[in-house]
Amino acid sequence: MHERIYRWQNLAKARLHHVLRRCLSQERRNKIKSWQRSARKHMGKALTLMHGTYSAKEIVDNLRNRIPQHAEILMVHGSYDRLLPMYRGGPKDLIDELISFCLPLFSAADFTIKSNILPPMPSM
Numbered sequence: 001m002h003e004r005i006y007r008w009q010n011l012a013k014a015r016l017h018h019v020l021r022r023c024l025s026q027e028r029r030n031k032i033k034s035w036q037r038s039a040r041k042h043m044g045k046a047l048t049l050m051h052g053t054y055s056a057k058e059i060v061d062n063l064r065n066r067i068p069q070h071a072e073i074l075m076v077h078g079s080y081d082r083l084l085p086m087y088r089g090g091p092k093d094l095i096d097e098l099i100s101f102c103l104p105l106f107s108a109a110d111f112t113i114k115s116n117i118l119p120p121m122p123s124m
Helices: 002-023 026-042 044-051 056-066 089-100
Strands: none
Touching: 002 026, 026 044, 056 089
């Protein structure tokens, strides 16, 4: 049931995004994004009450349940700011947890990290 709700919610967000992108200037969209970030910070306690809190381990466990068992490629894209205020941990905690999840699944030759917070991993 929750998956169906999330699917509809994501569809509605995507539609709204495309409509706003066509109808509003980049400057206006930037102001809306700024307002959204500010509201998110001010509503932190309410968001935490509604959605609860989670750790890096819980995020990776959720990811583990969503990917196919024999996946050949796994690409994770995310924004640390979008995880707040519900996420309890730092960006490095999440990266470390993702690495510990991915390394046993993929060979070192296939494994790369591109991140704004950490330098690329040295090749092995």
